[in-house]
Amino acid sequence: MSYQGKFRVWRGDDSGGALEDFTVEVNEGEVVLDIIHRLQATQAPDLAVRWNCKAGKCGSCSAEINGRPRLMCMTRMSVFEESETITVTPMRTFPIIRDLVTDVSFNYTKAREVPSFAPPKDLAPGEYRMQQVDVERSQEFRKCIECFLCQNTCHVVRDHEENKEAFSGPRFLMRVAELEMHPLDTADRVDQAQDEHGLGYCNITKCCSEVCPEHIHITDNALIPMKERVADRKYDPVVWLGNKLFRRS
Incomplete structure (x- = not known):
């Protein structure tokens, strides 16, 4: 037919x-x-x-x-x-x-700005051990095929060209969240997400999740948890003191 x-x-x-x-x-x-x-x-x-x-x-x-x-x-x-x-x-x-x-080179520029996985220095390749729940948590983010539809539909960059320098977009904030949630990653990515990648620009409209062909819950499972970590660090006095005393090394 x-x-x-x-x-x-x-x-x-x-x-x-x-x-x-x-x-x-x-x-x-x-x-x-x-x-x-x-x-x-x-x-x-x-x-x-x-x-x-x-x-x-x-x-x-x-x-x-x-x-x-x-x-x-x-x-x-x-x-x-x-x-x-x-x-x-x-x-x-x-x-x-x-x-x-x-020209999607903007996305590759932002990708290079995300520091790579930083395991403990005394842990050799092959010695990594993780709980299955931690594997499953980040596995969802690994489904990304980098079609950049989430980047395209995000109105923070779609409607405001001036934001591109300060805002990495949902795809790369999701990458920061994936690494921050990794139990073996030693880098402190909370302040980095807010100060260097513009997490505060995101107002969680979920338009990125709606267009994702892999059905990744970008907003619910990556962006909101990262916003919560930022809020805890900046505004919760107990968390603030604990981070000062027991910061990752």
């Missing part, structure tokens, strides 16, 4: 562009990325699109479909009405390179 689907695809580069209308064949069981490939093959061979695995695991084909940040390879055409016009645009938060491809 097939039909002629109506699409509006953004075409252009960093100097400007516009939405263009196309009619493309849609077959049963296809996803949006299939349609974009058919559009390239039949009508727009110069259309730029980033993709790799087409299995929802590489995070490359992030875009906005009808205004919602999604992976094109995981968005089935069956969720739309045949008469519906489907709009495909690049991620709005990041600079346009061309067509559906954006």
